[in-house]
Amino acid sequence: MIKCAQCKQVHAITKAGIVRGRQRYHCKDCHVYFTLPEAAAAPVAEKQQAMPTIRDIATALNISKSTVSRALQAHSDINAQTRKAVLEMAQKLNYHPNYMAQSLVNKKSNTIGILVPEFVNYYFPALIIAAQEVAAEAGYNVIICQSQESAGTEKANVDVLLSGRVEGVIASMTKETKQYDHFRSLEQHNIPVVFFNRICEAMNTSRVTVNDYEGAYKGVEHLIKNGYKKIAHIGGPPSLLLSQNRLNGYLDALKKYRIPVQEKYILPYNLTGRHATQCAQKLLKMRDRPDAIFCLNDICTTHTLFAAKSLQIQVPQQLGIAGFSNNPFSAHVEPALTTIEQPIQEMGRVAMRLLIDHITKGFGKYKPVHRILPAKLVVRQSSVR
Amino acid sequence: MIKCAQCKQVHAITKAGIVRGRQRYHCKDCHVYFTLPEAAAAPVAEKQQAMPTIRDIATALNISKSTVSRALQAHSDINAQTRKAVLEMAQKLNYHPNYMAQSLVNKKSNTIGILVPEFVNYYFPALIIAAQEVAAEAGYNVIICQSQESAGTEKANVDVLLSGRVEGVIASMTKETKQYDHFRSLEQHNIPVVFFNRICEAMNTSRVTVNDYEGAYKGVEHLIKNGYKKIAHIGGPPSLLLSQNRLNGYLDALKKYRIPVQEKYILPYNLTGRHATQCAQKLLKMRDRPDAIFCLNDICTTHTLFAAKSLQIQVPQQLGIAGFSNNPFSAHVEPALTTIEQPIQEMGRVAMRLLIDHITKGFGKYKPVHRILPAKLVVRQSSVR
DNA sequence: GGTTCTACCGGGAACGTTTGCGGTATCGTT
DNA sequence: AACGATACCGCAAACGTTCCCGGTAGAACC
Numbered sequence: 001m002i003k004c005a006q007c008k009q010v011h012a013i014t015k016a017g018i019v020r021g022r023q024r025y026h027c028k029d030c031h032v033y034f035t036l037p038e039a040a041a042a043p044v045a046e047k048q049q050a051m052p053t054i055r056d057i058a059t060a061l062n063i064s065k066s067t068v069s070r071a072l073q074a075h076s077d078i079n080a081q082t083r084k085a086v087l088e089m090a091q092k093l094n095y096h097p098n099y100m101a102q103s104l105v106n107k108k109s110n111t112i113g114i115l116v117p118e119f120v121n122y123y124f125p126a127l128i129i130a131a132q133e134v135a136a137e138a139g140y141n142v143i144i145c146q147s148q149e150s151a152g153t154e155k156a157n158v159d160v161l162l163s164g165r166v167e168g169v170i171a172s173m174t175k176e177t178k179q180y181d182h183f184r185s186l187e188q189h190n191i192p193v194v195f196f197n198r199i200c201e202a203m204n205t206s207r208v209t210v211n212d213y214e215g216a217y218k219g220v221e222h223l224i225k226n227g228y229k230k231i232a233h234i235g236g237p238p239s240l241l242l243s244q245n246r247l248n249g250y251l252d253a254l255k256k257y258r259i260p261v262q263e264k265y266i267l268p269y270n271l272t273g274r275h276a277t278q279c280a281q282k283l284l285k286m287r288d289r290p291d292a293i294f295c296l297n298d299i300c301t302t303h304t305l306f307a308a309k310s311l312q313i314q315v316p317q318q319l320g321i322a323g324f325s326n327n328p329f330s331a332h333v334e335p336a337l338t339t340i341e342q343p344i345q346e347m348g349r350v351a352m353r354l355l356i357d358h359i360t361k362g363f364g365k366y367k368p369v370h371r372i373l374p375a376k377l378v379v380r381q382s383s384v385r
Numbered sequence: 386m387i388k389c390a391q392c393k394q395v396h397a398i399t400k401a402g403i404v405r406g407r408q409r410y411h412c413k414d415c416h417v418y419f420t421l422p423e424a425a426a427a428p429v430a431e432k433q434q435a436m437p438t439i440r441d442i443a444t445a446l447n448i449s450k451s452t453v454s455r456a457l458q459a460h461s462d463i464n465a466q467t468r469k470a471v472l473e474m475a476q477k478l479n480y481h482p483n484y485m486a487q488s489l490v491n492k493k494s495n496t497i498g499i500l501v502p503e504f505v506n507y508y509f510p511a512l513i514i515a516a517q518e519v520a521a522e523a524g525y526n527v528i529i530c531q532s533q534e535s536a537g538t539e540k541a542n543v544d545v546l547l548s549g550r551v552e553g554v555i556a557s558m559t560k561e562t563k564q565y566d567h568f569r570s571l572e573q574h575n576i577p578v579v580f581f582n583r584i585c586e587a588m589n590t591s592r593v594t595v596n597d598y599e600g601a602y603k604g605v606e607h608l609i610k611n612g613y614k615k616i617a618h619i620g621g622p623p624s625l626l627l628s629q630n631r632l633n634g635y636l637d638a639l640k641k642y643r644i645p646v647q648e649k650y651i652l653p654y655n656l657t658g659r660h661a662t663q664c665a666q667k668l669l670k671m672r673d674r675p676d677a678i679f680c681l682n683d684i685c686t687t688h689t690l691f692a693a694k695s696l697q698i699q700v701p702q703q704l705g706i707a708g709f710s711n712n713p714f715s716a717h718v719e720p721a722l723t724t725i726e727q728p729i730q731e732m733g734r735v736a737m738r739l740l741i742d743h744i745t746k747g748f749g750k751y752k753p754v755h756r757i758l759p760a761k762l763v764v765r766q767s768s769v770r
Numbered sequence: 771g772g773t774t775c776t777a778c779c780g781g782g783a784a785c786g787t788t789t790g791c792g793g794t795a796t797c798g799t800t
Numbered sequence: 801a802a803c804g805a806t807a808c809c810g811c812a813a814a815c816g817t818t819c820c821c822g823g824t825a826g827a828a829c830c
Binding site: 051094096097098099100101103104109119122125126128129130132133136141142143144145146159162163164165185188189328329334 | 436479482484486513514518527528529530531547549550570574713714
């Protein structure tokens with residue numbers, strides 16, 4: 001129950017925007033706007049005196065702050081002695097330059113945005129950390145945004161990145177994103193974007209993906225060569241390019257080996273574990289049951305494996321399964337999963353390196369490139385009988 | 386080969402500090418300081434014109450920037466029409482407030498530091514992402530720093546955080562950190578710190594750990610109750626409190642069940658996979674071989690398992706093993722590992738929530754708390770015969 | 771002794787915000 | 801008609817930097 005800051009009443013309060021993360025309220029009676037006082041300036045006031053500035057150094061040494069600034073930057077026309085004195089005083093006062101003030105005047109935030117749909121799976125966290133690492137080496141901080149598979153929050157996240165004045169963004173789209181205005185808005189502000197994994201076809205930006213088509217092709221080919229003949233595919237949301245590419249790899253492998261495509265064997269799943277299980281069960285309970293399933297990813301493969309086990313279907317004897325990603329657990333389940341290795345960390349590093357390259361080269365001067373990392377087939381027990 | 390920016394010679398160049406992440410050089414002949422030109426101001430200049438400010442909105446509407454600022458904040462004494470006009474113009478110009486300028490005047494960075502030793506294992510990335518998530522919900526960005534198990538870079542990282550004017554830090558120490566001046570310096574600047582996992586005993590800050598002692602005790606007790614009698618322990622670096630606590634749990638469990646402690650059965654390992662294997666082999670090649678090993682973590686347990694397999698030692702018949710952490714793969718190796726579950730994500734969330742609580746309460750007003758999350762025994766095949 | 775050059779330093783504007791304080795209409799009241 | 805209250809808006813300082821421009825001292829030169 002929020003009370004008005006003035007009349008102390010509750011009844012006429014409405015929310016009125018958010019300022020710097022804090023909810024702002026409006027009292028229709030008093031016509032007054034206010035935020036809750038709690039996290040007010042109290043701790044800040046204390047903090048302030050503790051943080052010295054170049055001005056403090058300057059007055060302590062009785063010189064100007066211009067000189068201090070230059071001394072700290074090792075600028076050429078500063079006497080060695082004064083420079084020494086400044087550095088010592090900075091040390092003594094425990095001075096730390098204020099990055100935000102520097103960024104403001106330099107018009108350079110040293111910040112890069114990372115925009116991903118979710119954190120629940122192993123994939124994105126691992127990639128983010130790898131990307132963050134190369135950003136840090138290049139002197140950049142990162143702002144991490146999670147769109148939670150919602151196009152709306154994705155848009156809001158781009159606003160945050162814009163306000164943070166990020167110098168570039170690496171991004172992976174939501175599965176429901178169909179409007180690209182927010183990404184275009186980055187482009188308009190000359191902020192380079194590199195898409196990875198879930199790329200945006202409509203945008204002419206750099207991209208890094210794994211070779212989804214080839215990976216799926218190899219996986220299905222492997223199943224065929226191991227004698228499986230009725231190969232199903234649990235795929236991904238058709239909106240994602242990677243789903244399409246993997247599906248095409250699946251289809252072309254069948255075509256190549258003259259295996260007729262059965263529509264009923266192709267199921268798109270919505271990337272949730274529940275649905276993966278449902279799809280697997282649906283396939284496995286068919287009268288004309290497939291004898292192999294190629295899954296979109298290892299999460300899906302694992303659910304398929306468990307579904308098969310609970311239906312007393314032997315893997316790999318009665319059912320061959322293979323997936324995509326080579327998640328860390330994939331080698332350790334029983335039987336171990338055949339999969340297409342996706343170099344997660346490497347993707348993150350490559351995307352970040354590309355982006356930093358674009359940033360330093362300048363927005364106008366680079367040609368977008370599409371880096372396709374090879375997809376390697378890793379054969380384990382789940383597909384070999 | 387760096388050439389002087391002036392004389393174009395190479396011989397008299399020395400490094401002279403770093404400015405905003407870029408190496409600065411000094412030519413002793415020309416007495417000139419310079420940085421490499423590449424990443425210069427060129428792209429920035431383009432970027433500038435594209436980013437509107439409140440001034441742009443003000444001139445477009447022929448009002449003052451104060452009014453614009455207040456309108457954007459939904460301040461009380463702004464006319465509804467002008468406010469509407471401002472918001473529309475902001476929309477039209479694609480305005481985004483500059484967070485750095487706001488931070489500068491508000492003396493509030495809305496940033497939190499995360500300081501961890503490494504990214505190679507599953508543990509820290511998972512925890513970071515979980516912590517970042519709750520920070521984001523509260524309107525904070527994070528700066529992630531990796532000390533790479535080096536006390537020196539840990540210190541340097543704290544400087545970065547200080548310069549970023551972070552409002553708080555969650556941290557996990559390096560295994561070699563013995564000086565705490567850098568953490569004290571955070572304290573001096575009234576920046577709250579919450580340690581997790583690898584806590585700093587010397588500092589009176591909040592802490593969140595898993596109950597290491599109890600976990601180890603339960604694990605060893607479980608081994609004893611399953612008939613193992615010669616139980617070894619591959620522990621961690623003695624410098625870390627968690628190593629000590631787990632060791633004590635191990636010792637007390639033995640004591641409780643009147644099993645004599647054998648010094649030779651206790652090996653500290655340095656957290657690398659190689660060394661884990663070495664320790665396991667050393668134990669398993671003893672004449673008086675232990676019949677069970679309790680490991681510091683599941684990484685170590687896995688190496689121990691593989692060492693046993695390669696020595697043809699049957700697990701769990703000839704050797705019982707158990708570990709700590711419940712890594713995602715632990716359930717899937719063969720045999721599945723008995724382990725002490727460590728709620729990683731929960732630790733990250735708890736630490737971040739505690740920190741934000743401290744920040745909003747104000748530095749002076751909170752009492753440090755020690756949150757000890759329960760350690761749950763997860764029994765699987767590796768320890769049951 | 772005047773001139774030029776070099777080495778070094780300071781003043782002050784600028785970056786994009788917020789906000790205290792003061793100002794000016796407008797309106798109702800007496 | 802004079803007054804105060806109210807509603808709304810602008811001026812300018814401040815946040816902590818960087819950097820252009822100018823200034824001054826001493827040295828070197830003719």
